[in-house]
Every structure is written in C-alpha cells, then in structure tokens.
Amino acid sequence: NDQTGLYSVFRNPWHTPLTIFIAVVGVIAIVALVTVAVLQNKPLIPKYKYGIVLDAGSSHTAMYIYEWPAEKDNNTGRVEQTHSCKVKGPGISSYASDPKKAGQSLQVCMKEAERFVPSERHEETPLYLGATAGMRLLNIENSTASDQVFQAVSESLQKSPFSFQGARILSGQEEGAFGWVTVNYLDDRLKQVCTTGALDLGGASTQISFVSDAFDGSESPNNSVNFRLYGNDYNLYTHSFLCYGKDQVLRMALSGPGSISDPCFHNGYSESKNYMTLYNSPCVSKRKPVSSPADFTHVGKGNFYQCQELVKSVFDFTQCKYTQCSFNGVYQPTLQGPFGAFSAYYFVMNFLNLTDTSVPLQSVKEALARYCSTPWETIKKQHPGIKLKYLAEYCFSGTYILTLLTEGYNFTSETFSKIRFIKQIKGSDAGWTLGYMLNLTNMIPAEAPDTPLLPHAGYVSVITVIALVLFLLFVLSLRPLWPRCSQKPQIV
Ligand SMILES: Nc1ccn([C@@H]2O[C@H](COP(=O)(O)OP(=O)(O)OP(=O)(O)O)[C@@H](O)[C@H]2O)c(=O)n1
Numbered sequence: 001n002d003q004t005g006l007y008s009v010f011r012n013p014w015h016t017p018l019t020i021f022i023a024v025v026g027v028i029a030i031v032a033l034v035t036v037a038v039l040q041n042k043p044l045i046p047k048y049k050y051g052i053v054l055d056a057g058s059s060h061t062a063m064y065i066y067e068w069p070a071e072k073d074n075n076t077g078r079v080e081q082t083h084s085c086k087v088k089g090p091g092i093s094s095y096a097s098d099p100k101k102a103g104q105s106l107q108v109c110m111k112e113a114e115r116f117v118p119s120e121r122h123e124e125t126p127l128y129l130g131a132t133a134g135m136r137l138l139n140i141e142n143s144t145a146s147d148q149v150f151q152a153v154s155e156s157l158q159k160s161p162f163s164f165q166g167a168r169i170l171s172g173q174e175e176g177a178f179g180w181v182t183v184n185y186l187d188d189r190l191k192q193v194c195t196t197g198a199l200d201l202g203g204a205s206t207q208i209s210f211v212s213d214a215f216d217g218s219e220s221p222n223n224s225v226n227f228r229l230y231g232n233d234y235n236l237y238t239h240s241f242l243c244y245g246k247d248q249v250l251r252m253a254l255s256g257p258g259s260i261s262d263p264c265f266h267n268g269y270s271e272s273k274n275y276m277t278l279y280n281s282p283c284v285s286k287r288k289p290v291s292s293p294a295d296f297t298h299v300g301k302g303n304f305y306q307c308q309e310l311v312k313s314v315f316d317f318t319q320c321k322y323t324q325c326s327f328n329g330v331y332q333p334t335l336q337g338p339f340g341a342f343s344a345y346y347f348v349m350n351f352l353n354l355t356d357t358s359v360p361l362q363s364v365k366e367a368l369a370r371y372c373s374t375p376w377e378t379i380k381k382q383h384p385g386i387k388l389k390y391l392a393e394y395c396f397s398g399t400y401i402l403t404l405l406t407e408g409y410n411f412t413s414e415t416f417s418k419i420r421f422i423k424q425i426k427g428s429d430a431g432w433t434l435g436y437m438l439n440l441t442n443m444i445p446a447e448a449p450d451t452p453l454l455p456h457a458g459y460v461s462v463i464t465v466i467a468l469v470l471f472l473l474f475v476l477s478l479r480p481l482w483p484r485c486s487q488k489p490q491i492v
C-alpha cells in the first residue's frame with residue numbers, strides 16, 4: 001500500500017524525478033548519438049576522385065577509368081572501375097612502322113574519358129599507360145622503333161586534359177604482381193592471410209603469381225616480390241613467361257615440324273598463310289627454316305590428343321637446376337590456395353563453356369576433344385557471330401590452356417578445381433591495371449588504416465540499441481509493469 005514508492009511511479013508518471021531523468025537522458029543520448037553518426041557518416045552526395053590506366057597489350061589496348069570517394073583519401077576508400085574503353089585496332093607494338101598511328105589510335109577512348117570524368121576533376125586525374133609483352137618483344141627486336149612508338153603515344157596523351165604520368169613498359173614481374181594485387185584487393189583478401197593466386201594469359205606472355213608458405217624467395221630471388229599491405233607482409237612468387245601468350249605459342253606450334261597438317265585446327269580448315277608474318281617475332285625467329293617457301297597452306301585435322309602433343313613440344317621439361325620447376329628451367333614452389341584465371345584464360349574457356357571447374361578435369365579434356373574433332377563447317381554454322389580469326393583458334397587455345405596449367409604449372413585434377421575463370425570481380429576487370437594504379441597512387445597503405453572505433457554499421461546499430469533501450473525504459477516508466485490494479489491490493 002505504499003502510496004509514494006514504486007506504485008506512485010506508475011500511477012502518475014510525470015510528477016516523479018525518475019521518469020523525467022530517464023526522459024532527459026534518453027533525449028540527450030539519442031541527439032548525441034545521432035549527431036556523431038551523422039558526422040561520421042558520408043556526405044549525402046559523395047564526391048569522387050578518378051584515375052585512368054591504359055593497358056597497351058600485344059593484341060589490343062584497353063582504357064580503364066577508376067573512381068573512389070574523395071574524402072576517403074585515408075586509403076580505406078574502395079577504388080572501383082567505373083568505365084572501360086577498348087581501343088580500335090591492334091596493340092601499339094603493331095604500329096612500329098608508323099608510330100604516329102599508335103598515338104592517334106588512343107584518341108577516341110581519351111575523348112570518351114573526358115566525357116566520363118567530371119571536367120572539374122580533369123587536371124587532377126592521373127593518367128598512366130603501361131605496355132606489356134608486345135612492346136617487350138618490339139624493344140628486343142628494334143628498340144628505336146619501340147622508343148618512337150612511346151614518343152608518339154606520350155605526345156598524344158599529353159594533349160589530354162588529364163595529369164599524364166608517363167608511358168612505359170612494365171616488367172613481367174610487375175605485370176604478374178599487380179595482377180595479384182588487383183585480384184586480392186577486389187576480393188577483399190588483403191586484410192586476410194589467405195590470398196588468391198593470379199593467372200594471366202595474354203597474346204604474347206603469361207603470368208603466374210601466388211603466395212606459397214614453402215617460398216621465401218631464397219631459392220630464386222628473381223621470382224620473389226615482397227609487399228607490406230594493410231599491415232600484412234606478403235612474399236609473392238611470380239613469373240612471367242615471355243613468348244608464352246597464346247598468339248606467340250601458336251606461332252611456335254606452327255613453326256614446328258609437320259605443322260602444315262595441324263591437329264589443333266578443325267577438320268576442313270584450310271588457309272594459306274605467309275611464313276613472313278609467322279616468323280616476324282623474336283619468339284620464333286630462331287625456328288625459322290633456312291629456306292622456306294613464302295606461303296604455306298595451313299590445313300586442320302582436328303585431334304585434341306595430337307594437338308596436346310604438339311603444344312607440349314613448345315615446353316622444355318628437361319632442365320631444372322632448382323628443387324622443382326614449372327617449365328623451361330623456371331623455379332616454381334608448390335601451388336597453394338585458390339586461383340583467379342583472367343584475360344585470355346577467361347575469353348577462351350568462356351567461349352568453350354568450360355569455366356565450371358567443379359567439373360572433373362578429365363571431363364573438361366573430353367569436352368575439348370569433342371569440340372576439336374568437330375568439322376570446321378559445323379563450327380562456323382554453330383558460331384555465326386564470332387570473328388573467324390578467333391573462332392579458328394579456340395581448339396588450339398583451349399588445348400594450350402589445359403596443357404599450360406597441367407603440364408606447365410603442375411595443376412592436378414584436385415588443384416584445377418580451385419581455379420576460377422574470371423573476367424571481373426565486383427564490376428572491375430581482373431588484370432594488372434588496378435593494382436598498378438593503387439601502387440602508384442599509394443592507395444594501399446603498408447599499415448592497417450585506423451578504422452573508426454566501430455565500423456559505421458556497428459556504430460549505427462549501437463546507437464539504435466541504446467536509443468531503443470532508453471526509449472523502452474521511458475515508455476515503461478510511463479506504464480506499470482503489471483496491470484494497474486483497479487482496487488487496493490487484497491492482502492491475503
Ligand atoms: N574476346 C576475346 C578477346 C581476346 N581474345 C584473344 O585473347 C588474346 C589476347 O588476350 P589479352 O589479354 O587481350 O592479351 P594482351 O593483353 O593483348 O597481350 P599481352 O598481355 O601478352 O600483352 C588474343 O589472342 C585474342 O585473340 C579472344 O580470344 N577473345
């Protein structure tokens with residue numbers, strides 16, 4: 001019957017200090033927390049910054065535009081690909097005889113970039129051009145022509161309103177390492193220990209990069225790249241095989257003995273080809289026969305297993321001065337972890353409908369054998385929209401990929417299933433360009449960025465919980481926990 005204690009709180013709440021206190025605390029807390037949340041929150045209209053990278057590959061050039069939230073300069077911003085543009089025509093190394101055209105070929109995509117990047121950002125937006133194996137080969141063959149191509153390309157890019165940071169040849173090691181950075185940055189693995197290996201297949205070179213516990217770089221320092229990213233140290237194994245891009249390997253296979261009747265091309269395929277175009281590459285010039293006719297007829301006889309033997313002939317498995325090698329005497333530690341295979345790996349396996357690595361490797365080989373034994377006339381009818389040059393080569397390319405992965409890199413049916421054939425990750429293309437830009441713009445700090453006390457979402461949920469509890473207490477202080485008794489409690 002206490003008329004002044006807890007009972008009175010429920011009877012007429014507004015006259016008790018407890019309720020008023022809770023109400024005031026609750027309101028202050030909610031206002032304070034929401035204020036902090038808003039301050040920590042992103043401005044409603046995010047402002048972006050941009051970066052542009054041109055990938056001058058052996059077979060083509062592509063332009064990528066990246067964007068990230070401007071206020072996140074403290075390196076925790078998510079850099080994303082916001083646009084890409086495929087340059088019409090061949091790679092810049094093909095313009096050796098007319099370098100000016102190399103620069104002109106980039107203009108259309110550069111104009112597109114001017115429209116895509118807000119004009120007020122143009123002059124602060126860094127612009128890079130990186131060239132890969134096509135220009136490495138041209139530089140070997142004719143360094144003057146290579147310099148002239150870069151001169152023409154630089155003049156062309158300097159005319160753009162962006163902040164041009166230079167055009168250069170990437171080393172194979174950089175190409176492999178930056179491809180690995182891109183894949184792991186996009187897959188959010190740089191804050192974890194377990195990373196994804198990177199497999200890149202181009203037209204003139206191919207790269208393999210992965211972290212292996214068994215590799216500390218001592219056995220083959222040239223294959224070792226050390227990164228300290230977000231507070232984690234990575235000792236990366238990487239190797240780039242020049243001339244082992246699929247276009248150059250095709251030349252090597254064609255320049256082999258008895259290549260005129262070719263098991264890697266479909267039955268019924270017959271094209272006259274010119275030895276000059278076949279041999280005008282440092283990758284095959286050593287194989288050029290002393291006296292060869294100007295032209296030859298390239299005839300297909302479609303046999304996957306014979307094609308695999310022909311493709312194996314471009315690898316040297318005999319020499320290895322290390323504890324273990326992949327091929328051509330190159331050291332390679334034991335494969336470890338999942339892998340992302342991109343660029344031509346994806347183009348080819350996607351076309352062949354063989355990107356599902358949950359299918360046993362043996363079944364993949366059988367499917368490819370069926371495809372290779374399909375007559376050329378049938379193949380053309382089945383794929384009317386595909387460029388004949390690409391279409392004719394998929395049997396060869398698929399066989400090369402399987403041979404490179406299993407015989408070259410020693411992927412087994414078990415480790416093959418850990419490969420993912422990918423074109424993009426979260427909307428950004430897998431390749432060396434994003435990793436290259438992140439590195440040059442220092443957007444991946446060596447140390448872990450100072451994360452806010454609570455991640456934004458966590459902060460909001462804490463606010464919500466406290467606000468709810470206080471609100472509940474406040475409401476409860478207004479209503480008795482028990483049904484209001486209408487009469488005095490009967491004391492029994
Ligand atoms: N839709 C596509 C695009 C390209 N390709 C083939 O894939 C190879 C080119 O792959 P890419 O990654 O573009 O090579 P590059 O970067 O040009 O070469 P590199 O990295 O060696 O400089 C070429 O043989 C091309 O014919 C293909 O089969 N289908």
Ligand SMILES: [Ca+2]
Nearest residue numbers: 057132202343
């Ligand atoms: Ca490439």
